[in-house]
Amino acid sequence: MDALDLSDEYDRYAREQRKLDRKEHDSANWESQRQKVAQAKRTIKRKVLDFQHKLTTWLVTEYDVVAVEDLNVKPMLETSQNAKNKQDAAWSQFIDLLEYKADLHGTHVKKVKPEGTTKECAVCGVETAKPIWVREHSCPACGHTEDRDLNAAKNILYRGLKQLGAGRSESTPVQTVLPALTPQREAVGAKRVIEAGSPEA
Numbered sequence: 001m002d003a004l005d006l007s008d009e010y011d012r013y014a015r016e017q018r019k020l021d022r023k024e025h026d027s028a029n030w031e032s033q034r035q036k037v038a039q040a041k042r043t044i045k046r047k048v049l050d051f052q053h054k055l056t057t058w059l060v061t062e063y064d065v066v067a068v069e070d071l072n073v074k075p076m077l078e079t080s081q082n083a084k085n086k087q088d089a090a091w092s093q094f095i096d097l098l099e100y101k102a103d104l105h106g107t108h109v110k111k112v113k114p115e116g117t118t119k120e121c122a123v124c125g126v127e128t129a130k131p132i133w134v135r136e137h138s139c140p141a142c143g144h145t146e147d148r149d150l151n152a153a154k155n156i157l158y159r160g161l162k163q164l165g166a167g168r169s170e171s172t173p174v175q176t177v178l179p180a181l182t183p184q185r186e187a188v189g190a191k192r193v194i195e196a197g198s199p200e201a
């Protein structure tokens with residue numbers, strides 16, 4: 001599935017917002033511009049929901065097990081509280097949709113603790129802290145290197161499989177899905193990785 005690109009929609013939203021800022025507050029012009037801002041915001045919300053519907057349908061159709069990071073209750077350091085609240089709301093909506101559809105399809109959804117999924121090495125389990133801009137996981141203990149998100153995705157899947165009583169397996173297909181819940185600018189550092197896999201065992 002293609003990722004969701006909302007950069008045009010966010011540009012438009014920012015543009016309308018800037019226009020609003022230049023209008024005299026509470027004037028007729030201001031009011032009509034305020035409606036344009038609201039419209040731009042609704043478009044983004046609708047596109048996110050459409051995308052989440054497509055993504056969750058695809059996931060439960062394609063996979064028997066989907067492991068996702070549970071909502072992180074601790075505030076994220078990389079992003080503002082406001083951005084985090086929005087992302088949390090979008091993430092909750094996504095998980096709700098996923099669980100609802102998974103029920104209908106007999107797909108297992110496992111919510112796992114998000115702590116340390118990017119730090120942990122998916123091969124040996126040793127934790128290595130890395131700043132958000134380091135896109136590659138490179139393990140000082142075992143030498144394993146991999147894309148940061150893919151490494152995290154595997155950890156999420158292993159945690160999910162553990163909950164199911166299954167172990168890690170080299171043959172488990174691993175797929176990384178980024179739900180693109182937020183604009184790219186805001187998503188850096190807050191993007192969650194969805195891990196979906198179909199254990200053969």
Ligand SMILES: [Zn+2]
Nearest residue numbers: 121124139142
């Ligand atoms: Zn390692």
